[in-house]
Each structure stands twice: as C-alpha cells, then as structure tokens.
Amino acid sequence: MAKGQLQRQEQPWTILQNRTELDRNMKLTRSGKIALIILVVIIVAAVIGVIVYFVVYGKTPFYYHISFKLTNVEYDNKFGKPYSQEYIDLNERIVSLMNKTFQASKMRRQYVISHVAKVREDNGKTIVDVVLKFKSCYNNNAAIFRDRARNILLQKLIGDTGSLCIDSSSFQLSGCGRRTILSPGNKIAGGLDSAEGEWPWQASLQQNNIHRCGATLISNSWLLTAAHCFVNAKDPRQWSVTFGLLLSDSKLKQSVKNIIVHEKYRYPAHDYDIAVINLSKPVLYTTTIRKVCLPEANYNFPPNSDVVVTGWGSRKTDGTSPDVLQKGIMKIIDNVTCNKKEVYNGTITNGMLCAGFLEGRVDACQGDSGGPLVSSDSRGIWFLVGIVSWGDECALPNKPGVYTRVTYYRNWIASKTGL
Ligand code: ARG
Numbered sequence: 001m002a003k004g005q006l007q008r009q010e011q012p013w014t015i016l017q018n019r020t021e022l023d024r025n026m027k028l029t030r031s032g033k034i035a036l037i038i039l040v041v042i043i044v045a046a047v048i049g050v051i052v053y054f055v056v057y058g059k060t061p062f063y064y065h066i067s068f069k070l071t072n073v074e075y076d077n078k079f080g081k082p083y084s085q086e087y088i089d090l091n092e093r094i095v096s097l098m099n100k101t102f103q104a105s106k107m108r109r110q111y112v113i114s115h116v117a118k119v120r121e122d123n124g125k126t127i128v129d130v131v132l133k134f135k136s137c138y139n140n141n142a143a144i145f146r147d148r149a150r151n152i153l154l155q156k157l158i159g160d161t162g163s164l165c166i167d168s169s170s171f172q173l174s175g176c177g178r179r180t181i182l183s184p185g186n187k188i189a190g191g192l193d194s195a196e197g198e199w200p201w202q203a204s205l206q207q208n209n210i211h212r213c214g215a216t217l218i219s220n221s222w223l224l225t226a227a228h229c230f231v232n233a234k235d236p237r238q239w240s241v242t243f244g245l246l247l248s249d250s251k252l253k254q255s256v257k258n259i260i261v262h263e264k265y266r267y268p269a270h271d272y273d274i275a276v277i278n279l280s281k282p283v284l285y286t287t288t289i290r291k292v293c294l295p296e297a298n299y300n301f302p303p304n305s306d307v308v309v310t311g312w313g314s315r316k317t318d319g320t321s322p323d324v325l326q327k328g329i330m331k332i333i334d335n336v337t338c339n340k341k342e343v344y345n346g347t348i349t350n351g352m353l354c355a356g357f358l359e360g361r362v363d364a365c366q367g368d369s370g371g372p373l374v375s376s377d378s379r380g381i382w383f384l385v386g387i388v389s390w391g392d393e394c395a396l397p398n399k400p401g402v403y404t405r406v407t408y409y410r411n412w413i414a415s416k417t418g419l
Helices: 004-057 085-103 141-159 407-417
Strands: 062-074 111-124 126-132 166-173 202-206 209-218 221-226 239-243 251-261 275-279 304-312 324-334 351-355 370-375 382-388 401-405
Touching: 062 141, 085 111, 085 126, 085 401, 126 141, 141 166, 202 221, 209 382, 221 382, 239 275, 275 407, 304 382, 351 382, 401 407
Parallel strands: none
Antiparallel strands: 062 126, 062 166, 111 126, 202 209, 202 239, 209 221, 221 275, 239 251, 251 275, 304 324, 304 370, 324 351, 351 401, 370 382, 382 401
8 A cells, every 4th residue: 555655656746757848848849949930030130131231232332433634645536436446445444443443452342343434635635534333332431431432542643553644633533513424315495305414413302292493413412502492481391302314213312401591582582592402411422413513703604605404394484394304505695685675674683694595495494493504614514604593484585594693602602501
C-alpha cells in the first residue's frame, strides 16, 4: 500500500513534470514563432525601406551647371552644331576631364556623368557650359554638396587639366539664365508652344491648386511675380508653385513660406505691381528648373530689342487657356511711344515698360500676369526684363502689353531677398 501509495504519489509528479516539459516545449515553439514573425517584419520593413529609398532618392539625381573658358581652343562655328565632329570631340575631351576629376575625388560615389550643354564664343575663345549629374542627395545637403563640387573643380582647374587650358577666373558654378537642354524645338495671344526646358525659370503660381499667375525663379528659394495676383488672397498657405512644360503634368510642387507685396502697391493702380515669393524649401536645380538672371539697376534694355514673354495665360481676350507653356516673341516699345495719345495716353510711368507690336497680334493675356518677359544677351544668357502686369484687352492694335520694369525695382528686390 505504502509502495502503492508512493507510486501513486510519484505518478502525479511525473505527469506534472511531463506537463511542464510539454508546456516549456509549447512556450519555446510560441516564442520561436514570435521571433520568426519579428524577423519577417524586420526583413519586410528593411525591403520596403530600401525600395522607398531608391524610389525617393535613387530617382532624384541632381545637376550642377558649370561653365569655363578654354584659352587654347579657338571658337569654331561647328561647335554650335551638336552632331558635328568638332562638337563631339570637344564634348569627349571635357567629359573625360570631368570623369577624371570626380572619379579621383571624395565625390566619386555621387558622380554619375557630365555632358557639354552648350559651346559659346568669347573674344574668339571658347566657353563651354557643362552639366554634371550626381546621385541622390538630400535637399538640405544640396548646398554642402555644391560647395564640395566647386572646391573639387577649382582645385582641378588650377592644376593639371591635360590638353585643355582653362581660365580659372572664368569658372562659374550654377550661373543664371541658361538653358541646359541642347536646342529647344507662339498661347499667349499669338503665341507658340514651348519645348521642355526652354524657359526653365517659368513657374505657375497656383491658388488652391488652380493656376492664377505666372512667376519667375530668381534663386533657389525666391520667385518674382506681380502684386495684383494677391489682391484678395495674401495668405501664403493657399498658394503653391509648380514647374514644368505642362500645367496638367506639373513638376515639383513647392509650398510658399512668405509673400512680400510692394508696400506702395494700391489696387487698382498699376504702379508697384511687384511681389517676391519665398519658398518653404529651396528647389534643386535640374536640367529643366533653373533661375533667370536679374539685370543690374542701371542696365538699359534698348527699345526695339527682341524679348520673349511666356505663360499659360489665355490665347485671346476671354479665351481658353493652354496646357502647354506658350511663348510670344516681340519687341520692346519705348515709353515715349507707349505714352502717345492713341496708345496709353501718358499712363505709362518709369516703373513700367511696354512690349509687343503697335499693330497688335502678339501679347500676354489673362493668366500670364506675374510671368517673365526675358531677353537674351550676345552670349545667349537670359535676363529678366519685365513682369507681366496689365494691358487693354489682349493683342489689340495700339495696346501693347505693359510690364513691371525689373531694373526700376532692382534695389527693392535686393532689399527683400538679398539677391
Ligand atoms: N492682368 C492680367 C493677368 O492678371 C495680365 C494682363 C496682361 N495683358 C496684356 N494685354 N498684356 O493675367
């Protein structure tokens, strides 16, 4: 009995022990499963992270635009033709110099490729505009990267540049007013379709995602536009800025941090029709997004010189708006002519500039306001002449477009933006 009792006592203990083991085994399996799930979650998260990284950063290369003068290369007209042997040879020499420069530098892992975007003439010598492409950079590091690239280039350019003699004082990084597309292919009333990258400083100023005005990129964080765009809407939160050829396929939507309207602007008067927009974060320049050059305050654009106005404004008074950015090629009209009785009868002030044709035909129109009127100098660099401001209807005879004269407000622009 006693044995039997002992056996009976032993039995529950064994069962208990077996059960604990079973439990332990089960627990092990359970924690194994949890570990496995955690592992899977980590792997999935890592894969998603890598995909997101490549989608967001891997696909956003950034571009620097540099130019310099070659003192031992005589300018040849054939350089102007992108498929000429002369151009191909020069391009190859420059590209190989850039490749060598960056492949031997700290930026070798970011550097992708470069190409000659344009060859210009300066006193018989040759100036090349080169676009350098780099890989994925965070927006806020862009300035650091640019400085690094600048230093690497300057070091190289004053040192060994092989068979090319480079005037290091001519070196410029990210200049203004230049297209980086090789060769661009009139709706603004009487206008033509533009090509992608032809007017890389043109922006669309949108109120609650609807195009209201044009604007011009004058630095990576400032745009210039017209004061009258903001008459009943001064809150920066309702405004955004987009770039690109098509309104329906805008590139790079930017939010607006601040809008500074000229303090003397009084609607409905047309004087002081100027405003600057400060972006919430700077744009990264690309081949199709770049800044225009601002002229000096004392610069005079001569009457009758060729100018181009661009915008998504209507094609005629009360007409429809285009999706493709339009350009209108026209001429500057002097203020004396523009103030004639049959034209604007003395209403054109010193801060205004007229452009178009007295016979009408080509003009800016509703929706072009705030956008650029530009002119290119002999080197093919584009300067901002005016801001689309007002006009009596669109493209009527004796009623040319009236623009805010940028040189007149040059110091005001500097006082607000530091540019
Ligand atoms: N004020 C118009 C706008 O808000 C632009 C006027 C330009 N008119 C002209 N005929 N050039 O879009």
